[in-house]
Amino acid sequence: xxxxxxxxxxxxxxxxxxxxxxxxxxxxxxxxxxxxxxxxxxxxxxxxxxxxxxxxxxxxxxxxxxxxxxxxxxxxxxxxxxxxxxxxxxxxxxxxxxxxxxxxxxxxxxxxxxxxxxxxxxxxxxxxxxxxxxxxxxxxxxxxxxxxxxxxxxxxxxxxxxxxxxxxxxxxxxxxxxxxxxxxxxxxxxxxxxxxxxxxxxxxxxxxxxxxxxxxxxxxxxxxxxxxxxxxxxxxxxxxxxxxxxxxxxxxxxxxxxxxxxxxxxxxxxxxxxxxxxxxxxxxxxxxxxxxxxxxxxxxxxxxxxxxxxxxxxxxxxxxxxxxxxxxxxxx
Amino acid sequence: xxxxxxxxxxxxxxxxxxxxxxxxxxxxxxxxxxxxxxxxxxxxxxxxxxxxxxxxxxxxxxxxxxxxxxxxxxxxxxxxxxxxxxxxxxxxxxxxxxxxxxxxxxxxxxxxxxxxxxxxxxxxxxxxxxxxxxxxxxxxxxxxxxxxxxxxxxxxxxxxxxxxxxxxxxxxxxxxxxxxxxxxxxxxxxxxxxxxxxxxxxxxxxxxxxxxxxxxxxxxxxxxxxxxxxxxxxxxxxxxxxxxxxxxxxxxxxxxxxxxxxxxxxxxxxxxxxxxxxxxxxxxxxxxxxxxxxxxxxxxxxxxxxxxxxxxxxxxxxxxxxxxx
Ligand SMILES: Cc1ncc(C[n+]2csc(CCOP(=O)(O)OP(=O)(O)O)c2C)c(N)n1
Ligand SMILES: [Mg+2]
Numbered sequence: 001x002x003x004x005x006x007x008x009x010x011x012x013x014x015x016x017x018x019x020x021x022x023x024x025x026x027x028x029x030x031x032x033x034x035x036x037x038x039x040x041x042x043x044x045x046x047x048x049x050x051x052x053x054x055x056x057x058x059x060x061x062x063x064x065x066x067x068x069x070x071x072x073x074x075x076x077x078x079x080x081x082x083x084x085x086x087x088x089x090x091x092x093x094x095x096x097x098x099x100x101x102x103x104x105x106x107x108x109x110x111x112x113x114x115x116x117x118x119x120x121x122x123x124x125x126x127x128x129x130x131x132x133x134x135x136x137x138x139x140x141x142x143x144x145x146x147x148x149x150x151x152x153x154x155x156x157x158x159x160x161x162x163x164x165x166x167x168x169x170x171x172x173x174x175x176x177x178x179x180x181x182x183x184x185x186x187x188x189x190x191x192x193x194x195x196x197x198x199x200x201x202x203x204x205x206x207x208x209x210x211x212x213x214x215x216x217x218x219x220x221x222x223x224x225x226x227x228x229x230x231x232x233x234x235x236x237x238x239x240x241x242x243x244x245x246x247x248x249x250x251x252x253x254x255x256x257x258x259x260x261x262x263x264x265x266x267x268x269x270x271x272x273x274x275x276x277x278x279x280x281x282x283x284x285x286x287x288x289x290x291x292x293x294x295x296x297x298x299x300x301x302x303x304x305x306x307x308x309x310x311x312x313x314x315x316x317x318x319x320x321x322x323x324x325x326x327x328x329x330x331x332x
Numbered sequence: 333x334x335x336x337x338x339x340x341x342x343x344x345x346x347x348x349x350x351x352x353x354x355x356x357x358x359x360x361x362x363x364x365x366x367x368x369x370x371x372x373x374x375x376x377x378x379x380x381x382x383x384x385x386x387x388x389x390x391x392x393x394x395x396x397x398x399x400x401x402x403x404x405x406x407x408x409x410x411x412x413x414x415x416x417x418x419x420x421x422x423x424x425x426x427x428x429x430x431x432x433x434x435x436x437x438x439x440x441x442x443x444x445x446x447x448x449x450x451x452x453x454x455x456x457x458x459x460x461x462x463x464x465x466x467x468x469x470x471x472x473x474x475x476x477x478x479x480x481x482x483x484x485x486x487x488x489x490x491x492x493x494x495x496x497x498x499x500x501x502x503x504x505x506x507x508x509x510x511x512x513x514x515x516x517x518x519x520x521x522x523x524x525x526x527x528x529x530x531x532x533x534x535x536x537x538x539x540x541x542x543x544x545x546x547x548x549x550x551x552x553x554x555x556x557x558x559x560x561x562x563x564x565x566x567x568x569x570x571x572x573x574x575x576x577x578x579x580x581x582x583x584x585x586x587x588x589x590x591x592x593x594x595x596x597x598x599x600x601x602x603x604x605x606x607x608x609x610x611x612x613x614x615x616x617x618x619x620x621x622x623x624x625x626x627x628x629x630x631x632x633x634x635x636x637x638x639x640x641x642x643x644x645x646x647x648x649x650x651x652x653x654x655x656x657x
Contacts, residue, residue, distance in 0.1 A: 064404065066400075095437070096437070096439075097435060097436050097437035097439065098437030098438065099437070100434060100435060100436075100437050101435040101436055101437060105435040105436065107435075107436040107439060107440075108439075109436070109439040109440060114400075114403060114404075114440070115432065115435075115436060115440075117428075118427075119423055119427050119428070122396070122423060122424070122427065122428055124396075125390075125392055125393040125395075125396025125397050125399075125400070125424065126396045126397070126399055126400035126403075126424075126428060127400060128393065128396070128397045128400065129396060129397030129398055129399055129400025129401040129402075129403075130400035130401065130403065130404050131400075132397050132400065132401050133400065133401035133402075133403075133404045133405060133406045134404070135382075136357060136382060136383075136401070136406055137355075137404075137405060137406065155392055156392055156393070156396065158390075159388070159390035159392050159393035159396075160393055160396065160397075162388055162390065162393070163387075163388065163390060163393045163397055166388060319438065320433050320434050320437065320438035321433070321434050321472050321473055322433070322472070322473050322474070322475065322497040322498075323495075323496055323497050324475045324495060324497050324522045324523070324570060325475060325522070325523060325569050325570030327472065
């Protein structure tokens, strides 16, 4: 899509979002390793930003998104505030979840982001249910559920996809395939032809896309979203990308060839690729540089502000458990 | 006042709630034909197939999808068929439904009723007979109720449907045909026990169908001149500590009894609370009566080895009245 027909504005905005996601996660990793401010595990999506940016470009805040433990990029691209997100990673007041969820449970219902999930695959059935309710209520929103390549070996993959097909729900399932499940090469533990073939076997239209080509993802999802909004059946997207970091920010990933990640970066980094697309479409180096610097500045600033924010008030440990029989009323 | 079975009382509660609130819907296997115990009979005809929804045999998806639907503005009633099968949806209930509101800092609610028919049901053996109510009480975020009468199966189900918290609703499948008066105007308040019989000599605490056996036992005891008070907790979380403590302060004697395994059962919680907060009031040994920690058999005589009977409750009550040695 680098021809005259290239939508320059969209291309620029896709790059901008990827730069912001990258910068956010770089700062989050620094906050974890350098500053010891992120105490729990974080799962970076560095190298996978095209999936988040390309999909979310086609969704409004009213549309519903569910994500995974590796969900910072999805959440940011759906429209969540970077400051509220960073505060959540640091477990601070004003975090999207009041500091009670952290990275793995990040959610922002105001922008239709119904949560990352600490249990692999669990959101597949929940997302199907969100789409089920949309159908019952008769409105026009669509649901996107993103999960990893490892999740296709869990039961909810079968149950949730069958459910969506049976009830003809307005949902797009996305397998964000970074080729690894923690320290295991997913292919070594997965039978058959993979994610798209499994979805297709249940009668679902399944598309495979280059998960490092943000323009291709945006185009593909634009078409799928249009079909879903027109009342079409659920669909499946398999986006193949690569997990450049370890499983968590602390994982040196010594279980794979030392140069694998750097080779992948050279060939396939989605940000580099999109920069090249935009240069070919006439964008100046100076403009590219300023997109990059703005993103860096935003996230450096966000980390600084988040680090200055106090921890949540201790009484919130007992809030929002339940209305009936809440622990604030009943210690035991 | 109509006389209804336990089954039909629940049917009426759903029917009345669905008429009042368009966002209430039911989902589970075989609901279109009325549910396996007939507890949804006729509802499909009135409310249609999208609100009385069949489901694939996918307990995890039934629970998970209902949860997703609850988060965005509907009030699902989830039918698990047998509480035993609900174990296939444990992650969805325990890790997702119970925790979402808290983990997301109050951004979400899961207003849903999870119906799990439990209990002994003649010759259903080990995978169709369990009572696991104490498991759920251990999970913060869940409300746990065990109605034991037709009236409660009306009022409590209506209250559960209107509740914004997820309610684990454990009906006893041995009493679907139990009949009783049902006053539709009677409202249930969560955490309020029912004093099924007033008495001054011994307090018997129970719930679900065992509360009915406790009432029978109290009648037998009264013929022996022992005046037993029967407290049907009805709700295990929250539970009516006050009613129990007040009763024990009066009687000084306590029996707690339930159908589920005694070890680690909710009876232990009741006894521990009384020991901590009203130990000085006790005038005799406390008795805790539940199933032995064994498995339910198919053969009726073997099944009965695990059954708490009203005779056993009578004996336990008599034991509490013996002088502490
Ligand atoms: C049910 C469950 N099993 C195991 C884990 C531990 N775990 C967390 S992430 C992960 C790997 C998941 O791989 P994939 O689905 O490909 O997602 P990715 O981490 O690659 O984004 C594992 C095994 C978990 N969180 N949940
Ligand atoms: Mg993976």
